[in-house]
Amino acid sequence: MSPEQWTRSETDGTTGPPAATAAKPTREQVIAGLRATSEGGADLVQLLTPEGQRVEHPDFDLDISTAQLRDLYRDMVLVRRADREGNALQRQGQLGIWVPLLGQEAAQIGAGRALQPQDMAFPSYREHGIAWCRGIDPTEILGIFRGTDHGSWDPIDKRFHLYTIVIGNQCLNATGYAMGQRFEGKVGDQGGEATMVFFGDGATSQGDVHEAMAWSAVYDAPVVFFCQNNQWAISEPVERQTRVPLYQRASGYGFPGIRVDGNDVLASLAVSRWALDECRHGNGPVLIEAFTYRMDAHTTSDDPTRYRLADEHEAWKLKDPIERLRVHLVRDQGVEQDFFDGVDAEADELAARFRDFCFNIPEPPPERMFSEVYAEETPQLAAQRESYLQYLAGFADEAMAGGVR
Structure with a gap:
């Protein structure tokens, strides 16, 4: 054995051969460790079972009223309805693409409702539920997917950044913002502000995410990394992304990591509240892995039947986040059918308004693409604009010459 293979004892400084290591886990063992079940377990925080039964957790208690439970149910139903309309509008040719959130409502609403007004949120491109919680009407998202704008809200006013299409880039943006806090x-013993950034399991394979975690750890940035592990990074399963559960990666950077049942809105709310409070008091960062499932395609340009099995999809239907809360409200909270009928009627109204807005979005003039690039126009940009407008005018001249008016 060469000297390089010997190790030094941490306690008495003596040297000796390295301790025996455990055998390398098989692929089946790795997959079993990654694919937890929603029945519970030591590493999965759960407060509401798939059957709608309220359970306790020793570390994450949640005192919540029936009225608050109804509000969470309403949030999830309305967000899902807007999402389904967005999907249908794309199929009808009204949107260029749509990114569904079906199945991830509990993770997003739980985290979104944990945010305080002074906190800042950084989304990827699927966070329609977080947008809802930050007071952004679903119609304000439509322009992104119709190609008419990059987002029509003020990120500072709403404390919600514009959607980020580049995978994982928002984690660097969020870390920089949190370092500024x-x-x-703006953080400390008395509390203050925090930042929350949202990304998927596939994004954890991007360098931006790891750089963000490294920087946030070094600077104690008050940022909560909220990973929605929906099991599929487009067409690659989570076991192609990691050998350990994603929440355990936090230990490598020196901060806490927690896995929560992402189909349980109560657990998502409780864990997110705790993590954000830790960050506001200067104890960040924190990584949350919301263990959930993408019930629809990655985007409307994707066909999930090509890479995942139908029985897996059917098994996750039984863990539906909305249905489990509905059962709990009926069985344990005594909520009457009138409430659910009212929410459904409100969802119908939202869907009609959503569709009408999409059909009537004004098409921006072509010069618009040049007016939103810089705060002050540069000579080069002005020249490009004029050149492009002259190019377009040439088509109008040709149409006129051909007798087309």
């Missing part, structure tokens, strides 16, 4: 003294 730290440097400006």
Whole structure:
């Protein structure tokens, strides 16, 4: 054995051969460790079972009223209805693409309702539920997918950044913002601000995410990394992304990691509240892995039947986040049918307004693409605009010459 293969004892400084290591896990063992079940377990925080039964957790208690439970149910139903309309509108040719959130409502509404007004949120491109919680009407998202704008809300006013299409890039943006919160003294013993950033399991394979976690750990940035592990990074399963559960990666950077049942809105709310409070008091960062499932395609340009089995999809239907809360409200909270009928009627109204808005979105003039690039126009940009407008005018001249008016 060469000297390089010997190790030094951490306790007495003596050297010796390395301790025996465990055998390398098989692929089946790796997959079993990654694919937890929603029945519970030591590493999965759950407060509401798939059958709608309220359970306790020693570390994450949640005192919540019936009225608050009804509000969470309403949030999830309305967000799902808007999402389904967006999907249908794309199929009808009204949108260029749509990114569904079906199945992930509990993870997003739970986390979104844990945010305080002073906190900042950074989404990827699927966070329609977080947008809803930050006071952004679903119609304000439509322009992104119709190609008429990059997002029509003010990120500072809503405390919700514009959607980020580049996979994982929002984690760097969020870390930089959270570092600013730290440097400006907006966190501490008395509380303050925090940042929350949302990404998927596939994004954890991007360098941006790891750089963000490294920087946030070094600077104690008050940022909650909220990973929605929906099991599929487009067409690749989670076991192609990691050998350990994603929440355990946090230990490599020196901060806490927690796995929560992402189909349980109560657990998502409780864990997110705790993590954000930790960050506001200067104890960040924190990684949350919301263990959930993408019930629809990655986007409307994807066909999930090509890479995942129908029985897996059917098994996750039994863990539906909305249905489990509905059962709990009826069985344990005594909520009457009138409430559910009212929410459904409100969802119908939202869907009609959503569709009408989409059909009537004004098409922006072609020069619009040049007016939103810089705060102050540059000579080069002005020249490009004029050149492009002249190019378009040439088509109008040709149409006129051909007798087309």
